[in-house]
Structures are given as structure tokens and as C-alpha cells.
Amino acid sequence: MTMTSHDLRSPLATIAAHLQMLHDDLGDQIAEDLAVMERAVLRMERLLDNLVGYARSEQSDLRTTTVSLAEVVADVTADRVTTANRARVTVDGTLPDVEADRELLRHVIDNLVGNAIKYTAPGTPARLRVSARTIGGEVHVEVADNGIGIPEADRPRVFDAFHRSANSAGYQGTGLGLAICRRIVERHGGRIGVTDAPTGGSLFWFTLPGPGGGTPR
Incomplete structure (x- = not known):
């Protein structure tokens, strides 16, 4: 699951980096569109975090x-x-x-x-x-x-x-x-x-x- 999480996060990190570069280069020209895309990336990251948490709650060894x-x-x-x-x-x-x-x-x-x-x-x-x-x-x-x-x-x-x-x-x-x-x-x-x-x-x-x-x- 750790490897899968890394594989899924990698393209998200790439998208986030390129969105930031677009924002730096174009600024207010497409600010609203970029904000929508950035929020979508954040939602995907939150979903991924929760999916990883769900898998861990099922599979991780209990250390009581x-x-x-x-x-x-x-x-x-x-x-x-x-x-x-x-x-x-x-x-x-x-x-x-x-x-x-x-x-x-x-x-x-x-x-x-x-x-x-x-x-x-x-x-x-x-x-x-x-x-x-x-x-x-x-x-x-x-x-x-x-x-x-x-x-x-x-x-x-x-x-x-x-x-x-x-x-x-x-x-x-x-x-x-x-x-x-x-x-x-x-x-x-x-x-x-x-x-x-x-x-x-x-x-x-x-x-x-x-x-x-x-x-x-």
C-alpha cells in the first residue's frame, strides 16, 4: 500500500508543481481556473490520504x-x-x-x-x-x-x-x-x-x- 500511495502521489505532485508555475507566469489572467484545478488536486490528495488510512486500519498490525x-x-x-x-x-x-x-x-x-x-x-x-x-x-x-x-x-x-x-x-x-x-x-x-x-x-x-x-x- 505504501508503494501504491507513492505511485499515486507522484502525478499529483507533478500537477501541483505545474499549476504553481502557471500561476507564477500568468498570474491573474487564469487565476480562477487555476484555483479550481488546485482545489481538485487537494481533494484528490485528501481522498488518497483517507484511502491509505482505511487500508492501514484494516491491515496494519496492532501494537497494543x-x-x-x-x-x-x-x-x-x-x-x-x-x-x-x-x-x-x-x-x-x-x-x-x-x-x-x-x-x-x-x-x-x-x-x-x-x-x-x-x-x-x-x-x-x-x-x-x-x-x-x-x-x-x-x-x-x-x-x-x-x-x-x-x-x-x-x-x-x-x-x-x-x-x-x-x-x-x-x-x-x-x-x-x-x-x-x-x-x-x-x-x-x-x-x-x-x-x-x-x-x-x-x-x-x-x-x-x-x-x-x-x-x-
Whole structure:
């Protein structure tokens, strides 16, 4: 998959370089047309990134260990929350440790936080609340937001590859992010779902084994 990814990225890089040269040479004469083509290249790159992520979520070996969920959430928050987007992530209580592949767990948290920031009404800063509790030997994690929400009719398919909700028009996306999250969680022996959040947006939840538990695949 790494080789395939490189082979696909190479022509995209060539196109992007030539578009930049055209922009430098011709400037405003064809600026609008170039902008359209540049956006198309960026969309293709995002799709390729998601396809590679999907393949990795299916094929990569799980390297599970005891992971600090609090550290992963803090790491993602530091990357995702900026002065420009004015997002805010609040952690409720103490987040327990989990038994997980840290890199893949970070991908799940990053996707949920990134989606929450992206899928907000124009002019509305994202407000997220992350919480987790241990039930038996399982950790139940919740990420609630104040975004546009997911229509009830879309929820049964929202974790399917390439499915996009009816109200997501106008928001960039490939429809693969949540499918990747589901596969990662299921490989850890957990479950994932979504419901309404008290804040009016969505509440995504997933489960993972607590330290020393679980049967990853």
C-alpha cells in the first residue's frame, strides 16, 4: 500500500508543481481556473490520504499497550485547536488508561475532534466535551459537540465507507473518516456509535478494553 500511495502521489505532485508555475507566469489572467484545478488536486490528495488510512486500519498490525487516553486527547487538542478556529475542548473528570494501539487510537480521537470542529454552523466556534468511564473491564469514551448534528435517518449508515449525511453538503469530506474509526475500534474488540448531544450536536461514543484486557484483531 505504501508503494501504491507513492505511485499515486507522484502525478499529483507533478500537477501541483505545474499549476504553481502557471500561476507564477500568468498570474491573474487564469487565476480562477487555476484555483479550481488546485482545489481538485487537494481533494484528490485528501481522498488518497483517507484511502491509505482505511487500508492501514484494516491491515496494519496492532501494537497494543497501556495508553494514557488523557495524553492522546491533549496531543490531538494541541494540534487541532487554533486561534483561527476558536474551538475549545473540555475534559470531564479524569480520563482512564486504555489498552490500545496508540497511533490508531490517536487517529480515532483526531477524526472525531476534527469532524466536530469542521461540522459546525458558520461563525460558530466548536465546543467539545470529552469524557470516559470504566464499566467492568471496558472503557466507554464519549466526544460530544455543538455541531450541525447527524439526521436520525443517516445514523445507521454514518460509519459506512463513503456515506455522507444529508446535511453535510457544503462541508468537505470523503466519507471515509468514520468508517476508519469503526474499523479501528472493532479491531480492538470495541463498539462505536452516535446519538444526540445535550449541546445540540452529536455525541460519538466508543468502547475500548481497559489496561490488560481485550482481544485485539
